[in-house]
Amino acid sequence: MHAMNVADPKELAPLLEAILLAAGRPLSLDRLAELFDEYERPEPKQLRDGLAVLAGSCKKRGFELKEVASGYRLQVKERFAPWVGRLWDERPPRYSRALLETLALIAYRQPITRGEIEEVRGVAVNSQIVKTLMEREWIRVVGYRDVPGRPAMFATTRGFLDHFNLKSLDELPPLAALKEMDYEPEPLLEDQELAEDELLQTVAVVPELPVTAHEETSFRTLLAELDAMETGLKTDFEDLHREDEAEEAIDPVDDAGRH
Template sequence: MIFAAPAPLGQAELAARLPPGTDVPAILAEIARAYAARGITLVRTAGGYAFRTAPDLAPALRGAAPEPRKLSRAALETLAIVAYHQPVTRAEIEEIRGVTTSKGSLDLLLETGWVRLRGRRRTPGRPVTYGTTPAFLEHFGLDAVSDLPGLDELKGLGLIEGRLPAGFRVPQPGDGGEADEDPLSPGDTGTE
């Protein structure tokens, strides 16, 4: 099932296809052990399980894969804001970035499938909220949004250097549904 699945499969999906009473975690652990020394490994990603090329072989095989589209700095900043602050509106993205966010940046992120329209705020104007997708988690090798690095990890990687402004913090990433957000209704494209 895992080999044939187009996306990572969760334990509940696997259990639904196996005989009742099957110990799915034990089976997954056994599969992971059996494939640990092979060219592919069983990994937990985007809330499910999938086979991926073994890390030691990935550089040799990467040449055949199409080169992913490069994101502009604005699109990368927007993606980071969406990931750490979701659900977030366009106005909130602009406030955090300190500049106007072009429609192209969000369109590109929606096109890549890393960002999705989540819902609408329960505030005047009912602005659309954005959040990340399972494709985002899968691409970046994350099991959940909470696996994004925190401030200490970002400093350790050298991504944040120098003196930080007083009160600067990296939000604790979460995928939390907010009390002031309604899900999009069917047919709502977020353009109204």
């Protein structure tokens, strides 16, 4: 085996590139260190120096080094996504407005119960929405509210942060990114749950490739998609917007919801 001079970040960088390309998922500094024999294992600072060199080498390439909650990964740059996405026949993910609103509420108001989500949105939360968010591992139950019925409290997961390219909840865009929207009560249909389930089944499942880069999805993109949808539903999202403006000194994510 070729001896590796881990003290030289320029020599370490291409090795880290090879590891991250092969992994196809985020790797933490600890996990990267475990891949080296004990006698040559780099210190955390040496790994960071090597990653910094790697990040710099990606500036003129089609992929970039991204740090997310679970660690570091190589992914396709966002501006190239429209072309790269054509490699697969599956349709791109499409989400219902109700699902996007529910996810945004959980992200900004966590921990939050289903009843509290319904109070803000003004309509019932479809059980399929919660199921879908749980199955995608974007939300999880973090406890139970100490009120009659002890309803479950939901919060976002590390997988949510990874998917939307966030290192922590501190990187969520300002709540003001949600423009005020005009809504009216959402009708409840007998086949609503079935219809929504069919809609959510259009989410694309991208096949895993051994050395493919991860396509970037940002939470700003999700909010922009929500804002661009038809505004035929009435909720109280504008209340969130006004509260954010009125409490300029308060972070939009409650400290109790950070994890």
